[in-house]
Amino acid sequence: DGGITQSPKYLFRKEGQNVTLSCEQNLNHDAMYWYRQDPGQGLRLIYYSQIVNDFQKGDIAEGYSVSREKKESFPLTVTSAQKNPTAFYLCASSRAGVNEQFFGPGTRLTVL
Amino acid sequence: SQQGEEDPQALSIQEGENATMNCSYKTSINNLQWYRQNSGRGLVHLILIRSNEREKHSGRLRVTLDTSKKSSSLLITASRAADTASYFCAPTSGTYKYIFGTGTRLKVLA
Numbered sequence: 562d563g564g565i566t567q568s569p570k571y572l573f574r575k576e577g578q579n580v581t582l583s584c585e586q587n588l589n590h591d592a593m594y595w596y597r598q599d600p601g602q603g604l605r606l607i608y609y610s611q612i613v614n615d616f617q618k619g620d621i622a623e624g625y626s627v628s629r630e631k632k633e634s635f636p637l638t639v640t641s642a643q644k645n646p647t648a649f650y651l652c653a654s655s656r657a658g659v660n661e662q663f664f665g666p667g668t669r670l671t672v673l
Numbered sequence: 674s675q676q677g678e679e680d681p682q683a684l685s686i687q688e689g690e691n692a693t694m695n696c697s698y699k700t701s702i703n704n705l706q707w708y709r710q711n712s713g714r715g716l717v718h719l720i721l722i723r724s725n726e727r728e729k730h731s732g733r734l735r736v737t738l739d740t741s742k743k744s745s746s747l748l749i750t751a752s753r754a755a756d757t758a759s760y761f762c763a764p765t766s767g768t769y770k771y772i773f774g775t776g777t778r779l780k781v782l783a
Contacts (some may be wrong), residue, residue: 596773603676603761604716604773620772651715660704660765664715 565590567665568653573640574646574672582637582668584652591657593635597621598649598667607650610635611657639670647672675771677705677762685780692749694777696762704743705738706763710776716761719747730773733760 565586574580584593592611596604606619610629624633624643629635630632641647653662677696686692696705704723708716722729722745723739728737735748745764748754757778 601775602776606772649713653716660706660763662716663716664717666715667713669713670781 565652565654565665565671567668569668570672572668574645575668576672577619577641579638579640580670582639582650582652584635584637584665585633586635586654586665587633588654588656588663589652590654591632591638592655593629593654594653594662595619595627596651596653598651604651605649607637611649622642623643646670648673676729678766679760679762679774679776679777681777682775683780685782686752686755687747687751688781690752692752692756692779692781694747694760694779695743696747696764696774698745698762698764700743701766702740702764702779703767704765705736707734707736707745707747707767708761708763708773710761711715712758716773719760747753749779754781754783757781 568583569633591624594609598604606626607625609614609640613632616627626638652665653665655660675696677777680695696777706721707719710716719735720731724760733750757780760779761773
């Protein structure tokens with residue numbers, strides 16, 4: 562089955578620790594995205610990547626880092642510099658030049 | 674990039690009734706998309722309407738677009754309990770980057 566997966570579904574982190582969220586797609590999509598969603602809110606763009614080895618900051622990139630070494634993978638690292646990391650994180654992908662985005666099931670990160 | 678603003682913020686209806694939600698945006702667009710999000714899940718793409726289209730149908734969904742008013746509406750006919758979700762619009766202007774609003778939270782009562 563083609564799709565986009567995120568792992569883990571739930572993640573707990575102690576303050577001061579870095580944590581990496583996984584996002585993998587087998588849809589052969591060029592573009593991938595990371596969003597953050599807080600309770601009752603819309604999605605805010607963290608980072609996006611249009612091609613391998615290239616990515617751009619979104620609106621709330623501070624305290625986050627990404628890499629895009631493979632077309633299928635776009636991991637997000639939440640660093641200790643992110644002041645309020647507890648949130649629901651969504652990864653998405655799309656074909657080049659096509660706006661429709663396919664979303665993963667999300668990772669809920671809680672900082673203890 | 675630009676943000677769509679959905680209205681109303683919340684909507685409760687009885688099963689079988691129609692649900693209408695609206696989206697407004699500020700600048701010219703290439704197309705506008707609607708997405709659904711069930712609680713605690715990822716978003717699911719529902720429908721895309723291009724800027725040169727005025728109306729589009731997909732099953733029980735009907736989307737209209739009025740570029741002169743910079744607005745769109747999503748109509749869900751004969752609603753079901755399973756339609757309970759948040760609905761987001763995404764006006765896009767040819768770039769990869771766009772911003773989702775806070776959505777309309779629809780509750781369909783059985």
